[in-house]
Amino acid sequence: MQRHKSINTAAAVLWASAFLLAALVIVQAGRLPGNPAYAEMGLESGGYTLLTTDSGRGGDAAPNELLYIIDSREEVVLVYEIEDARQNQIILRDGGSLQNLFATGRR
Numbered sequence: 001m002q003r004h005k006s007i008n009t010a011a012a013v014l015w016a017s018a019f020l021l022a023a024l025v026i027v028q029a030g031r032l033p034g035n036p037a038y039a040e041m042g043l044e045s046g047g048y049t050l051l052t053t054d055s056g057r058g059g060d061a062a063p064n065e066l067l068y069i070i071d072s073r074e075e076v077v078l079v080y081e082i083e084d085a086r087q088n089q090i091i092l093r094d095g096g097s098l099q100n101l102f103a104t105g106r107r
Contacts, residue, residue, distance in 0.1 A: 047071065047073040048069060048070065048071055048072070049069070049072065050069055051067070051070075052065055052066065052068075053065070053066050053068075054066075055081060058083070058084075062084055064081060064083050064084075066079060066080070067079070067080040075097060075099055076095065076098065077095060077098055077101065078092065078094075079093045079094045080092055080093060081093045
């Protein structure tokens, strides 16, 4: 006696839709932009590291820039902001000991 397995049409349609949706999700996820971290400029010399980046403030024509200075000898970080490069002014925003900063981050 042979048994014939019948395929439930509704179940087959649901499974096909599930696979189609999964494929569409994978394709769309591949199109999503990543979250790259851009540092416009980085420089290291004599125990100092300098990094600049856009602060996210200011317009496209004159964005505010941040300057991070890391002194590896004294284990200090300083953060400066350049609000408008045309003013030739740099403002100290924050700074402190790297040891304290990492200790606070571990808490």
